[in-house]
Structures are given as C-alpha cells and as structure tokens.
Amino acid sequence: xxxxxxxxxxxxxxxxxxxxxxxxxxxxxxxxxxxxxxxxxxxxxxxxxxxxxxxxxxxxxxxxxxxxxxxxxxxxxxxxxxxxxxxxxxxxxxxxxxxxxxxxxxxxxxxxxxxxxxxxxxxxxxxxxxxxxxxxxxxxxxxxxxxxxxxxxxxxxxxxxxxxxxxxxxxxxxxxxxxxxxxxxxxxxxxxxxxxxxxxxxxxxxxxxxxxxxxxxxxxxxxxxxxxxxxxxxxxxxxxxxxxxxxxxxxxxxxxxxxxxxxxxxxxxxxxxxxxxxxxxxxxxxxxxxxxxxxxxxxxxxxxxxx
Amino acid sequence: xxxxxxxxxxxxxxxxxxxxxxxxxxxxxxxxxxxxxxxxxxxxxxxxxxxxxxxxxxxxxxxxxxxxxxxxxxxxxxxxxxxxxxxxxxxxxxxxxxxxxxxxxxxxxxxxxxxxxxxxxxxxxxxxxxxx
Numbered sequence: 001x002x003x004x005x006x007x008x009x010x011x012x013x014x015x016x017x018x019x020x021x022x023x024x025x026x027x028x029x030x031x032x033x034x035x036x037x038x039x040x041x042x043x044x045x046x047x048x049x050x051x052x053x054x055x056x057x058x059x060x061x062x063x064x065x066x067x068x069x070x071x072x073x074x075x076x077x078x079x080x081x082x083x084x085x086x087x088x089x090x091x092x093x094x095x096x097x098x099x100x101x102x103x104x105x106x107x108x109x110x111x112x113x114x115x116x117x118x119x120x121x122x123x124x125x126x127x128x129x130x131x132x133x134x135x136x137x138x139x140x141x142x143x144x145x146x147x148x149x150x151x152x153x154x155x156x157x158x159x160x161x162x163x164x165x166x167x168x169x170x171x172x173x174x175x176x177x178x179x180x181x182x183x184x185x186x187x188x189x190x191x192x193x194x195x196x197x198x199x200x201x202x203x204x205x206x207x208x209x210x211x212x213x214x215x216x217x218x219x220x221x222x223x224x225x226x227x228x229x230x231x232x233x234x235x236x237x238x239x240x241x242x243x244x245x246x247x248x249x250x251x252x253x254x255x256x257x258x259x260x261x262x263x264x265x266x267x268x269x270x271x272x273x274x275x276x277x278x279x280x281x282x283x284x285x286x287x288x289x290x291x292x293x294x295x296x297x298x299x300x301x302x303x304x305x306x307x
Numbered sequence: 308x309x310x311x312x313x314x315x316x317x318x319x320x321x322x323x324x325x326x327x328x329x330x331x332x333x334x335x336x337x338x339x340x341x342x343x344x345x346x347x348x349x350x351x352x353x354x355x356x357x358x359x360x361x362x363x364x365x366x367x368x369x370x371x372x373x374x375x376x377x378x379x380x381x382x383x384x385x386x387x388x389x390x391x392x393x394x395x396x397x398x399x400x401x402x403x404x405x406x407x408x409x410x411x412x413x414x415x416x417x418x419x420x421x422x423x424x425x426x427x428x429x430x431x432x433x434x435x436x437x438x439x
Contacts, residue, residue, distance in 0.1 A: 036328040037389060044392040048399035055403040062407055063414045085352050089345065096341040099332065099382045106331050283329060290382045297374045301367035305355035 024278040075240030076307035084304035094123030102286040105279035117266040124259040330387035
C-alpha cells in the first residue's frame, strides 16, 4: 500500500494495487460508484456554498432595489438587452456542449470529448468578449463604478449633478428648500473645503456640482420621476451600476475560472486521459459550468429585463 | 441506489452501452432541454416588452426558475442523482431565502428613515473633514 490510485492520473497500466484491478479506484473506497458519489457530494457541497456566496450580492440587489426602485427602471433601459439575451443564448448553448461532453466522456468517445470541451471553451470566450463590449460601452458612458463621478464627467452623458441627486432646480434659491435639497447642496461640496452650513439661505458659495464626490446621495425627490420621461436619469443611478458591476463581475470571474478548468480538461482529453471508468473530473467541471449558467439565468432578467 | 444504469462492470469496453458510473443522458433529451431553454429565453425577453406592472417581476422570476430547474434536473443530472445532492441545492436556496427575508425585514424597518439617516451621515462626514 505504498500509494493510492488517484483517479486524476492517466496511469493506465501502472496502477496494480492489492485492493483490486481498477487503477482509478482509490483504496479507501469500496466501489467506483461510492468514489464517484463522494466526489459529487463534495462538489454539490461546494456549489451550495457558491449559491450562498452569490446570495450576498443578490441581497445587495434586493435591498437597493427595495429602496430605489426607480433606478432599476432607468438602469435596465441603460443596459443593452440584445447583448444580454445573446449572452444568455451563448451560455445556454455552452451548457449543452458541456453536457454532451460529459456524455462523451461517460461513453468513452475520445475523439468527441476534446471537440466538445473546446466548443464549450469557445462559448465561454464568446460570453466574455460580449461582456467586454458591454463593459466598454458602460465605461464610455461613464458609469464605471464610482470613478467618473469624481472627474465630474457625469454618468450616461448626464451632468454629474443629476446623477448624484444634486441637481439644482428652480427651487435652489428658495428659502423654503426642503431638507433634502440642503443635503443635496452639502453633497456638492468638494473634498477638503469647508462644509456648507445646512440651512444657510446663502448658497452662492456652493461650488459647481461637477466636482461632487459620488457618495451618499439623499433620496431623490418625488419629482425626479418626471425626469425619466424627458430622458433624464434619476438620482442615485450609480447605485444600480454598483449592483450591476458587482454581480456581473463576480459571475464573469466564475466564467473565467470555468474556462481555465475547461482548458485543463481539454489538454488532458487530448492525451486520452478520460474513459468510462475515469470521467469524474469532466463531470464535476460540468456541474460547475452549469451552475455558472444557472446563476446567469437569474442575473439576466434581474438586471436587463425587469425595470 | 437510484441509478439503475450504474454498472459495476469495470471492464466495459469504451463506446459500449455498459459504462462506469453515473447516468448517461440521451442526446435527444439534452438537445430538447436546450430547445426549451431557448424558447423560455425568448418568452422572458418578449414579456419584458409588455408592461404588466408588478407582474413583470413575477413572470420573469417564474420563467427563470423553470429554466434553472431544467438545467439542474437534466444538465446537472439531479433527476437521476441521489436525492441528497438535490437536497443540498434546495437547502442552500432555502438559506438564501432566510437571509434575504431577514435583510428585507430590516430594510423595510429603515426605509422611512432614509431622509433622516442620509443627512445625518453627511453631517458626520462634514464634521470629519477639517475646514480650511
């Protein structure tokens, strides 16, 4: 009992142990079935943990949406629905090629398996390229996470003031300004300058809103809903893009990890490493890939469709 | 053992119907599942163009859940798998529901105080920065 048979190695002939003649059966398992079930159980435990991991950001989504429903209307409009749908199709097709790949491995179709793994990898690449186009467009529109607001460039081509809920409306000089208006003006204060005394009727020293830091912006006034009709953006829209980038970036990271695993499987399959007695790795990577697909199935409508 | 196709015959020839462990899903079924998923994608995109008010969220989530179930049951083999694996998935989703529920309860408690909290937070930030 000098070494155990690791099912991960393509050691066809050298695995003659005392415990049996199956080179892929580790000595601490009774049967291949038990070994396979244990591996799958571990993978499902990991994936349950992944679901909980993602749930933190889904909770972020839910709370922000609950507090600011109007920014999800504007945000969904700002996203490219067609590209999102195309990405959904790409990912669904990749799930089929992955499932077919697992099938090919199970049946020992050694020429099919690398092709199917490669196709799955290609779909993953396609997904990331499309995502890249979307991110580039978001960057050009200045919606990238918290950066552009500091440059005063504004988001979605809008002045930063409207994005940050600091738009100066007709009531700006009104002595009867609401507390939220006062806070809005306080938010326009650039870092390092003296705080604006809340409630001061004299607002002439308020710097232009273009230099406003993106941070805590007060609740948008109810009238900001009217701005949607005129193509303007509601206050706090940057929060939507915080949710969007957080969720899609974590998902994209999972796609990249899956692509790495697929490349690894592809290289191994070229050497003929997998066969009906040894395909656990293909099966488990397949499960992971399907989970990534499953999360996207929820992300797509939540971010792109429901406004 | 719920998997009737599991074989202990370790000498099964590659390509033969006898195989190792796990369930081999027919190609027809896999392609059929993909077709259903694509149809549901078209449905959910189509419905998003119709204004159903609050029902939009319900419909979109219902369609997504059907799609997720198709993926989990057939692509991820849960239909033929040991029930415990499915239990792990459903269990984690249950815990997500608990997590979200309590967070939403909390968010509801504080929703009406945003007008108070945001100005107070700004005042606190102002106080931290020394005036020049």
